[in-house]
Amino acid sequence: MKKSILREGRPRYGVDAPRMGLGILLVSLGIFSAAIFLRQSRDPGLQALAHVALSLSPTALLVILLIISYVTVEKFRHRNRMLDMLSWTGQEQVLDVGTGKGLLLIGAAKRLTGGKGIGIDIWNRADLSHNSAGAALRNATIEGVREKVSIQYADAQCLPFPDHSFDYVVSNLCLHNIPTRNGRDLACREIDRVLKPGGTALIADYIHIGQYLRAFEGCGMTTRRSFSFLVAPLLLFIVRAVKAKA
Numbered sequence: 695m696k697k698s699i700l701r702e703g704r705p706r707y708g709v710d711a712p713r714m715g716l717g718i719l720l721v722s723l724g725i726f727s728a729a730i731f732l733r734q735s736r737d738p739g740l741q742a743l744a745h746v747a748l749s750l751s752p753t754a755l756l757v758i759l760l761i762i763s764y765v766t767v768e769k770f771r772h773r774n775r776m777l778d779m780l781s782w783t784g785q786e787q788v789l790d791v792g793t794g795k796g797l798l799l800i801g802a803a804k805r806l807t808g809g810k811g812i813g814i815d816i817w818n819r820a821d822l823s824h825n826s827a828g829a830a831l832r833n834a835t836i837e838g839v840r841e842k843v844s845i846q847y848a849d850a851q852c853l854p855f856p857d858h859s860f861d862y863v864v865s866n867l868c869l870h871n872i873p874t875r876n877g878r879d880l881a882c883r884e885i886d887r888v889l890k891p892g893g894t895a896l897i898a899d900y901i902h903i904g905q906y907l908r909a910f911e912g913c914g915m916t917t918r919r920s921f922s923f924l925v926a927p928l929l930l931f932i933v934r935a936v937k938a939k940a
Contacts, residue, residue, distance in 0.1 A: 777864075896932055915936060
């Protein structure tokens with residue numbers, strides 16, 4: 695088993711929104727190349743356009759560096775910040791909504807002794823590079839928590855679990871991918887449904903924060919919003935929602 699894990703190498707948690715990142719890189723390179731070309735022109739208008747394009751290059755470079763920073767370092771710090779917001783005994787039942795390649799799920803599993811982590815996703819590769827259930831299981835094996843986790847294909851709008859199944863539900867950069875307001879509200883209600891009385895949900899995202907707060911409050915949950923301090927291209931917020939005790 696150890697030799698097999700060594701052959702697998704290091705865990706890989708992917709690049710978030712890879713198409714967007716690639717698009718930013720290609721557009722930046724295109725603008726820079728066009729600017730260099732236009733600088734050779736004797737036309738004052740084209741030279742002015744080249745100057746504007748070159749002035750944008752540092753901003754594009756900064757965005758690219760921030761993306762690299764988030765992928766290589768900050769996403770792990772963000773994960774730990776989220777999980778540190780919860781009180782752990784090691785016996786918890788945890789659900790990760792939108793598990794991707796297992797970043798949050800595996801982080802939670804490392805804090806479990808007798809508990810269990812379950813990850814659900816539809817594994818859309820537009821959301822994360824090389825996104826798949828197999829990649830999540832591979833990372834869990836490498837990280838030494840394979841026996842503590844299970845994953846299944848499921849939609850956040852229709853969670854395949856009984857009421858009051860989980861102590862904690864966590865989700866990072868997932869719910870905004872649901873295209874409709876009603877769908878996102880439904881996902882929040884589903885999270886409330888599967889939480890045990892007194893359970894806690896942590897939802898991290900960069901948009902729709904107010905909607906999540908209102909949806910959870912509409913379920914009777916107590917909510918709080920906090921900011922995750924990251925060197926990243928986007929501002930991430932964490933919604934904490936606690937279900938009332940029976």
